[in-house]
Amino acid sequence: MNQVISTILNHRTIRYFEDKQLTDEQIKTIVSCAQAAATSSFIQAYSIIGIKDKEKKKRLAELTGNQEYVEKNGHFFIFCADLYRHTVIGEKEQRNVTPALESTEKFMVALIDTSLAAQNAALAAESMGLGICYIGGIRNHLEEVKKIVKIPDRVIPLFGLAVGYPTKITDQKPRLPLEHVYHEDEYEQDQQKFIRQLDEYDALISSYYEKRTEGQRTDRWSEQIAQMLSKQNRMYMKEFIQKNKLDLQ
Structure with missing residues (x-):
């Protein structure tokens, strides 16, 4: 590297x-x-x-x-x-x-x-x-x-x-998994696979926040983004x- x-x-x-x-x-x-x-x-x-x-x-x-x-x-x-x-x-x-x-x-x-x-x-x-x-x-x-x-x-x-x-x-805040961001030849549209990847990432982010805030924050990424986008x-x-x-x- x-x-x-x-x-x-x-x-x-x-x-x-x-x-x-x-x-x-x-x-x-x-x-x-x-x-x-x-x-x-x-x-x-x-x-x-x-x-x-x-x-x-x-x-x-x-x-x-x-x-x-x-x-x-x-x-x-x-x-x-x-x-x-x-x-x-x-x-x-x-x-x-x-x-x-x-x-x-x-x-x-x-x-x-x-x-x-x-x-x-x-x-x-x-x-x-x-x-x-x-x-x-x-x-x-x-x-x-x-x-x-x-x-x-x-x-x-x-x-x-x-x-x-x-x-x-x-x-360092964990990013989305590479396979969720990188597509080859065409856009992956298997929604169930998409959701599984999001669930795994949500668990990772929740753990990150819990550790960083000593348990005061455990929100998931999907939860965080949905809440943000629901507001104008x-x-x-x-x-x-x-x-x-x-x-x-």
């Missing part, structure tokens, strides 16, 4: 960081690694906003659900799907790019490009001995986030990435996307 694979397989979410800021060189390295990710048709449809200002980090922590590690970390990155620069390119080159930029396809490209870049950044940080935590809560209050980081239309903050020096290393969350996203001139034609 080489070092890259070892780093990937050793991933776990870190929520407790030393009060030690990343250096500008570390930040530059992480962003450069993000930029090295694959990008659809070389469109590079993302931007990364680094937050150093303490008051902004504090406010973002509040907006993301009072997540302390958004405020207290080595550096906080916000990854944005970005088609604004492509609007500028259209004006610069005197070409009508609006229909393409407002298509579902280009919206998906921007989401995918941003995600690929972010995962490169996360792996780079972890390879440097740093810990990371993705912050989906950045989407809880996007209008407020947009004002704080002053983003233009056609730019959507997708998630944050808290990076820093870990003070507490948690156990961030239902304003379509309106926000359209308001920001990504109309999904």
Whole structure:
């Protein structure tokens, strides 16, 4: 097993960081690694906003659900799907790019490009001995986030990435069994087999939580996910996307 694979397989979410800021060189390295990710048709449809200002980090922590590690970390990155620069390119080159930029396809490209870049950044940080935590809560209050980081239309903050020096290393949370995720030649649709695999995984996750919380928590993965999906969350996203001139034609 080489070092890259070892780093990937050793991933776990870190929520407790030393009060030690990343250096500008570390930040530059992480962003450069993000930029090295694959990008659809070389469109590079993302931007990364680094937050150093303490008051902004504090406010973002509040907006993301009072997540302390958004405020207290080595550096906080916000990854944005970005088609604004492509609007500028259209004006610069005197070409009508609006229909393409407002298509579902280009919206998906921007989401995918941003995600690929972010995962490169996360792996780079972890390879440097740093810990990371993705912050989906950045989407809880996007209008407020947009004002704080002053983003233009056609730019959507997708998630944050808290990076820093870990003070507490948690156990690695077990993932779904490989055979439940990986299909060969066609999608496996034997529902009884599917349920058996889920039952086995539920037992594993329940045991993980029981051990981690000393018996205070024993919920199953299926139970956890069904409960989450039964509640409506961030239902304003379509309106926000359209308001920001990504109309999904």
